[in-house]
Structures are given as C-alpha cells and as structure tokens.
Amino acid sequence: MILVFCELKDGKIRKASLEALSEARRLSGDAPVAALFVGTSCVGSNDAATFGADAIINVEGPALGAYSSDLFAAVIADAVKAKGATALLGAATPLGKDVLPRVAAKLDAGYAAEVTSLALVGSKLQAIRPVYAGKAFATVDFSSSIQVASTRPNVFSATECPKAGAVETLPVPAVDFKAIVKEILAKGGGKQDLTEADVIVAGGRGLKEGANFKLLEDLADAIGGVVGASRAAVDAGWGIPHSMQVGQTGKVVSPTLYIACGISGAIQHVAGMSGSKVIVAINKDPEAPIFKLANYGIVGDLFEVLPELTKAAKALSLAK
Amino acid sequence: MKILVALKQVPDTETKIKVAAGGTSLDPADVKWITSPYDEYALEEGLRLKEAKAAEVTTVSVGEEKAKDVLRNSLALGADNAVLLKSTETGDPLAVAKILAAYAEGKGFDLVLFGNKGFGSDNGAVGAMVAELLGLSQANLVTKLEVGEGTFRAEREGDGGTEVVEGSLPAVITAQRGLNEPRYASLKGIMAAKKKTIEEVDGATVSAAMIVSALTLPPARPEGRKLDGDAATQAQTLLGLLRDEAKVL
Numbered sequence: 293m294i295l296v297f298c299e300l301k302d303g304k305i306r307k308a309s310l311e312a313l314s315e316a317r318r319l320s321g322d323a324p325v326a327a328l329f330v331g332t333s334c335v336g337s338n339d340a341a342t343f344g345a346d347a348i349i350n351v352e353g354p355a356l357g358a359y360s361s362d363l364f365a366a367v368i369a370d371a372v373k374a375k376g377a378t379a380l381l382g383a384a385t386p387l388g389k390d391v392l393p394r395v396a397a398k399l400d401a402g403y404a405a406e407v408t409s410l411a412l413v414g415s416k417l418q419a420i421r422p423v424y425a426g427k428a429f430a431t432v433d434f435s436s437s438i439q440v441a442s443t444r445p446n447v448f449s450a451t452e453c454p455k456a457g458a459v460e461t462l463p464v465p466a467v468d469f470k471a472i473v474k475e476i477l478a479k480g481g482g483k484q485d486l487t488e489a490d491v492i493v494a495g496g497r498g499l500k501e502g503a504n505f506k507l508l509e510d511l512a513d514a515i516g517g518v519v520g521a522s523r524a525a526v527d528a529g530w531g532i533p534h535s536m537q538v539g540q541t542g543k544v545v546s547p548t549l550y551i552a553c554g555i556s557g558a559i560q561h562v563a564g565m566s567g568s569k570v571i572v573a574i575n576k577d578p579e580a581p582i583f584k585l586a587n588y589g590i591v592g593d594l595f596e597v598l599p600e601l602t603k604a605a606k607a608l609s610l611a612k
Numbered sequence: 613m614k615i616l617v618a619l620k621q622v623p624d625t626e627t628k629i630k631v632a633a634g635g636t637s638l639d640p641a642d643v644k645w646i647t648s649p650y651d652e653y654a655l656e657e658g659l660r661l662k663e664a665k666a667a668e669v670t671t672v673s674v675g676e677e678k679a680k681d682v683l684r685n686s687l688a689l690g691a692d693n694a695v696l697l698k699s700t701e702t703g704d705p706l707a708v709a710k711i712l713a714a715y716a717e718g719k720g721f722d723l724v725l726f727g728n729k730g731f732g733s734d735n736g737a738v739g740a741m742v743a744e745l746l747g748l749s750q751a752n753l754v755t756k757l758e759v760g761e762g763t764f765r766a767e768r769e770g771d772g773g774t775e776v777v778e779g780s781l782p783a784v785i786t787a788q789r790g791l792n793e794p795r796y797a798s799l800k801g802i803m804a805a806k807k808k809t810i811e812e813v814d815g816a817t818v819s820a821a822m823i824v825s826a827l828t829l830p831p832a833r834p835e836g837r838k839l840d841g842d843a844a845t846q847a848q849t850l851l852g853l854l855r856d857e858a859k860v861l
C-alpha cells in the first residue's frame with residue numbers, strides 16, 4: 293500500500309498534498325491508498341476520500357501543535373509501519389522536504405526528492421527527478437523494501453476519484469523530541485506560496501527599483517497570479533524578500549504560466565523556472581537568453597508593456 | 613566545542629551537462645569541480661563559531677581522491693582538520709548519510725553542519741538523514757544561528773515565513789543562503805593548507821537503497837514566438853494567445 297503524508301492549511305488539504313494523493317491513487321490501481329494527517333486538529337482530512345484515499349489516518353494531539361522534525365518523523369514512520377505501507381509519498385513543501393528524509397532514514401528507505409514522474413516497476417517505485425538544477429533528469433530505482441518520495445508541487449494533477457475514506461486514528465507516540473518550532477516570524481501577508489502558484493509574474497533588475505514591483509502586482513492581481521523575482525532584484529536592496537526569489541538558490545517553481553519581466557535568463561534563474569508549462573518573456577534586449585526559453589516573447593520596454601497587459605487583462609476579467 | 617562540517621564536491625553550477633557513455637551519469641570531461649555553494653555557508657558558520665567560541669572545526673567529505681581539493685580549500689579557509697571518507701558516488705543520499713554517521717558516531721561533535729542541498733543531486737536529504745541516524749535534533753534551511761550552552765536557536769525558511777527552531781545540542785544544521793557571507797582564502801591560508809595532511813579513511817561499507825538508472829537531458833523547448841506591434845498591440849496579442857492557443861488563462 294502507498295501511504296501519503298498530507299498537510300492541512302486553514303482546514304483544507306493543501307493542493308500539493310492532493311496532487312501527491314492523486315498520484316498515489318493512479319499508481320495503486322485497485323490496491324489501497326491511505327492518507328495520513330498530523331496535527332492538533334485534523335478537521336478537513338475527510339476530503340482525502342474524494343481524491344482517492346481508501347483510508348484516512350488522523351494523528352491528533354496538542355503535542356503536534358508546533359512542528360518538531362523528530363516528533364513528526366516518528367509519527368509518520370509509525371504510521372508506515374502500522375499500515376504495512378511499502379511506499380510513502382508527500383508533497384515537496386517546506387515541511388515535507390524537512391521531515392521526509394528523516395522518515396526515510398528511520399525506515400532504512402531510499403528517498404527521492406522533488407520527483408516529477410512516478411511509476412511502479414514490479415512492486416517498487418521508480419521515480420524521475422530533476423538534477424543539476426533542472427538541466428538533466430535522473431531515473432531512480434529503489435532497492436530498499438520501503439520507498440519514500442516527495443512530489444514537486446504543480447507537476448502532478450489533483451484528480452477526483454472518490455473512495456471510502458474510512459477514518460481511523462493512531463496515537464501520538466511518546467517521543468522526547470529535541471527540537472521544535474517556537475514561533476513564526478510572519479511576513480508577506482499570507483499570499484500563496486510561489487511553488488504552488490499557477491501563475492507567476494516575475495521581475496528582475498529591469499524593474500529598476502522596488503516601487504516598480506507594483507506594476508507586477510497589478511498584472512498578477514489582474515490574471516490571478518503571484519509575484520516572484522530574480523536574485524538581482526532580491527539582492528538590489530529593494531525590500532524584496534528572499535522568499536520571492538526564483539532560481540537555483542531560490543525557489544524552484546513549475547507554474548502553468550511564468551511571465552519574466554526584465555529578467556535576462558541567467559542559467560541560475562532558469563534553473564528555477566524552466567519547468568513552467570508556458571513561459572512569456574518581456575525584455576527590451578532581443579538577444580536576452582530568456583527568449584530561447586519563452587513560448588511567447590515581447591521585445592519591448594516593460595514600463596510600457598506591463599500597464600497595457602494589466603489594462604487588457606482587466607478588460608477581459610481574467611482573475612480567477 | 614567540536615564542529616563537523618560536511619562538504620560535497622560538485623560540478624560548477626555553470627557546467628554544461630553532458631551524459632557519459634552508459635547513460636547513467638554525468639560526463640566528467642571538462643567539468644570544473646567546486647565546493648557545493650551551500651556548503652560554503654556551512655563552513656563559514658563553523659569558522660565563525662571557531663573564532664567566537666574557540667571551537668574545533670573538522671571538515672569531512674565522502675568521495676574520491678579528487679574531493680581532497682574541497683578539503684584542502686577548507687583548510688586554507690581555517691578548518692583545523694580535514695577527513696576524506698573514501699567512497700564511490702552512488703547517487704543515494706541514505707548511503708552517504710550512513711557513511712557520515714558511521715564516521716561521526718562517538719566523536720563528540722556538538723554541531724554537524726551541512727549545506728541545505730548538494731548542487732547537482734539536489735536531494736536536500738543527507739543532513740536530516742544524519743540527524744536521524746545519530747538521534748540528533750535538526751534545523752534545515754537555516755538563515756540565522758545562535759548557539760548557547762547545550763542549546764541552539766535557528767531561524768529557518770519555513771512555510772509562512774521565517775520559523776524559529778529551538779533545540780538541544782548536539783544538532784544538525786543545514787545552511788541556506790543568507791546565513792553569512794563566506795570568506796575567501798588568504799594566500800597565507802592557502803600556503804599553510806599545503807603543508808597540512810588530509811586524513812584518509814575508507815568510508816563504511818553500506819548498501820545503496822537506490823541507484824540512478826538513467827540520466828537524460830530535458831527535451832529542448834520549441835522555438836518561441838516574438839510578438840509584433842506597439843505595446844498595446846503586443847499586450848492584446850499575448851493575452852489572446854495565452855487564452856486561446858496556450859489555454860493557460
């Protein structure tokens with residue numbers, strides 16, 4: 293059986309988790325799939341049934357209110373053993389990427405990170421994952437009896453496939469955990485995380501100053517997207533947080549649509565966005581490398597083009 | 613205080629990736645090898661703790677003979693000792709973690725520092741795996757680290773923003789950009805490093821949990837289309853294409 297570690301956000305299952313669950317369902321055929329939820333409250337986990345969970349396992353308790361990697365790893369590993377699962381999937385979210393390798397080590401299992409394709413060969417997972425910052429793809433075959441993989445958000449589709457979703461609970465293991473998240477220094481006003489965004493409007497050094505990012509926000513609002521940035525823009529001291537950076541040393545994103553404005557297309561930037569389904573480049577330099585990647589290119593001044601795009605998008609009411 | 617910093621030798625991030633005959637690995641011809649960029653932050657943090665708290669810094673790399681360059685560089689930057697755990701690349705993070713854990717076990721390190729991922733393999737797994745294998749606390753993607761008496765406080769890049777992780781030592785910390793600005797080696801450091809010995813130990817024999825069975829290049833993206841006209845026309849055309857041709861809006 294495949295067990296999927298799912299995350300809830302504001303009482304709803306994260307899209308990236310639904311994608312992992314759907315993929316588990318697709319891989320499993322008629323074999324059972326279980327969805328695992330861990331937290332102070334697992335309200336909202338029932339929706340896993342809609343996306344193919346035969347069983348829903350809730351591990352709830354006040355001890356799980358704050359994230360502790362060692363405690364969460366113990367909870368997840370216990371669930372794998374309790375269900376006799378041979379494969380464990382989870383979305384490659386910040387939490388998933390933190391905990392899943394630890395779980396893998398606990399289970400003496402191989403771990404493939406940020407996979408973009410999965411198959412079952414015999415009874416074992418086979419994964420394809422980007423390496424060298426997306427410049428190549430590795431096919432990974434496991435030999436361990438349990439296999440663990442994190443799925444890259446926005447790559448697998450979340451498809452409804454209703455199943456029974458029988459709910460069970462497992463106890464919180466008594467773990468004397470050694471580290472815990474004490475507080476979250478919130479910033480960025482709760483906008484959607486870049487890695488899960490469908491549409492990204494990104495700006496680079498060509499924006500000239502931080503205040504001009506307003507142009508990107510306006511367009512993003514008009515087409516239902518979020519704003520990202522190149523490292524040059526983040527490093528320029530424009531007040532753009534590193535959490536918005538796309539690229540090799542920032543976030544790796546795979547949105548449906550990526551609009552690069554005033555970004556030259558340096559290899560380290562491309563590493564973070566070449567998995568985008570459709571790429572648009574707006575740049576005044578016709579030789580900018582970003583055009584090699586772009587499905588649609590506009591050679592022009594972004595200060596003229598962006599307001600026109602926003603105006604036209606508003607006229608079409610494209611925001612979802 | 614004893615600090616272990618794990619370093620990985622990786623292809624330069626500008627490397628044009630070519631697949632070796634056999635189709636499972638990188639063609640090493642023309643590759644320039646460097647210390648994985650995130651590992652530089654880990655090493656710098658170790659060196660700063662050495663300066664602030666008189667810590668002893670040992671660097672370690674799992675790899676082949678050529679990985680000694682990375683270790684030599686760490687000595688030039690100020691590491692006290694360097695150890696090569698000889699092993700051939702398997703592409704399996706768990707195998708690497710086991711070799712590192714076997715080495716570190718019982719040596720009394722208070723901190724084990726890593727980059728948050730090795731460039732190239734991009735697994736971001738070895739640090740957390742070593743933490744698990746040695747039963748240590750962990751904080752990944754750390755951008756700020758404070759070390760107290762038997763405890764640490766780390767700021768890390770989490771979901772909603774910066775998370776503050778507190779835990780006990782010994783701990784595994786994986787470094788993210790922003791943690792510090794790595795120093796450059798001084799000429800004096802480079803000269804001194806030439807005289808130091810790099811300890812060579814056979815890495816523990818471990819079986820791989822997975823292998824890379826194929827390495828392929830992504831399909832080239834089809835030639836794009838440049839849009840004509842003035843800004844207003846380009847904007848109209850683009851939105852039309854995104855909606856009707858690409859169907860992404």
Ligand SMILES: Cc1cc2nc3c(=O)[nH]c(=O)nc-3n(C[C@H](O)[C@H](O)[C@H](O)COP(=O)(O)OP(=O)(O)OC[C@H]3O[C@@H](n4cnc5c(N)ncnc54)[C@H](O)[C@@H]3O)c2cc1C
Pocket residue numbers: 495496497498499521522523524525537538539540541542543553554555556557558559560561564574575576577580592593594595625649
């Ligand atoms: C180890 C390492 C890691 C790195 N990691 C990252 C990373 O994660 N992410 C990242 O982005 N970079 C990263 N970089 C940096 C990268 O190499 C580039 O320096 C950076 O991406 C450049 O950002 P940019 O495209 O915004 O700026 P530039 O390269 O300066 O490009 C600006 C572009 O804007 C265009 N432009 C200017 N004015 C206008 C206008 N009015 N209208 C339209 N177009 C205009 C110009 O023609 C130009 O193409 C990394 C570098 C290294 C060495």
